Amino acid sequence: MPPKNPPEKSGIKERLLASIDLIDASQACVLLRIETKDPEGIIQAMVRDGAIIILMRNGRTMVPLFQFDAENGRVLDVxxxxxxxxxxxxxxxxxxxxLTRSHVDFGCAPADQFGKEDAAILAAFRRYIEPERHG
Incomplete structure (x- = not known):
């Protein structure tokens, strides 16, 4: 039986995670100005509500920093x-x-254009998720 996470796949995932600025649930709650004794529970509830993106790293819930408007203490609308x-x-x-890899439409990562090109990012994402149709 093959291993659950082949070494080459784990390496790719770790390289991707290492390339993204991540914060833990406590830091995310501070950024969102949420006072709680259960930051993990708050973040998990936000995930269930479709309000935030999380990633798992070494068994810990990590939150990509690019999705926040830190100045206003909220998740970006886009x-x-x-x-x-x-x-x-x-x-x-x-x-x-x-979101973090260079995109032909922007000449940079879509996440780098949050707050500037939101409509274009949504249009590009719609194209990305469109099912492939073969004739």
Missing amino acids: VCDILRLRPARISNLRLCYW
Whole structure:
């Protein structure tokens, strides 16, 4: 029986996670100005509500920093819009990969354009998730 996470796949995931600025649940709650004794529970509730993206790293819930408007203590609207559009087949890891890699439409990562090109990011994401149709 093959291993659950082949070494080459684990290496790719770790390299991707290492390339994204991540914070833990406590730090995310501070950023969102949420006072709680259960930051993990708050973040998990936000995930269930489709309001935030999380990733697991070494068994810990980690939150990509790119999705926050730190100045105003909130999750960016475009992130919530993307999460509403996202089909179930797109994992959080795959979504973060798409958001943090250079895109032809922007000449940079879509996440780098949050707050500037939100409509274009949503249009590009709609194209990305569109099912392939073969003639």
